[in-house]
Amino acid sequence: MGDHSDRNDRQRALADFGDFVLDHDDLDEILTEGCRLVAAALGADLAKIMEIERGSNTAIVRAGVGWHDGVIGRARVDLNDRSSEAYAIEESEPVITNDISDESRFVFPRFLRDHGVVALVNVPILVVLVDPWRAYHSIPIETERNFSRPAPVMQMSRQIMPCRRQLKIAARLYALSM
Incomplete structure (x- = not known):
């Protein structure tokens, strides 16, 4: 019964997000609401959307929930070969890191550690x-x-x-x- 209820909750959240998108004009509000819904669905305190900056090899935190002042719109990630974000984009698949302190494939940005992040999932939104x-x-x-x-x-x-x-x-x- 739990799986069915969870699936219904996720479908309801997705429908609610669709309604939000259709009713709002501000893209930043829409992206922030998407982060809020994802965080709620996963039981997480933090969620973010990174935007690749044109003409550079970086991504900026475009929207999010749970982050300290100064992260959204300012924090950047280098999209180099040691970046979990770049790897997720390259593979076009979510990349799961269960413990960033034990992960040897990637180097994580300081703002994640400053927020006490232990585990994360990077999901590329390919537009x-x-x-x-x-x-x-x-x-x-x-x-x-x-x-x-x-x-x-x-x-x-x-x-x-x-x-x-x-x-x-x-x-x-x-x-x-x-």
Whole structure:
């Protein structure tokens, strides 16, 4: 029963975040709310979103919850070969570190240790900066098709409808990031 309840809680949090995105114009508020929801879902005191800085090999803490003053908008991480953040981006997968004091692959930024961080998960958010509505075009078909039977078309539209909400959220985030 716990797994089912946990899954429902995560789905509710995701839906709440989608509603938040659609109702707000400030990208920093949206990113901070995302951090708050992730931290709550994981039972963590801290969460952050790093933004890769153009023209450099660094990322800045763009948003977060639980951090001391002076971290959000100021703390930077070098994205070198000893960075867990860079490794997560390169692998396009989450990177888990159970104990940063025992981890030999990576060097961790001082602000993490200053906050008492012991374990962490770096999850890359890979964003393709293209207009998300481009993904929602009709597909030209070069052969004749019989669409007179509405049942398959209606079934397909019911499957696509939840995607429309996701596309609206993606379009909103895209517009705010420009």
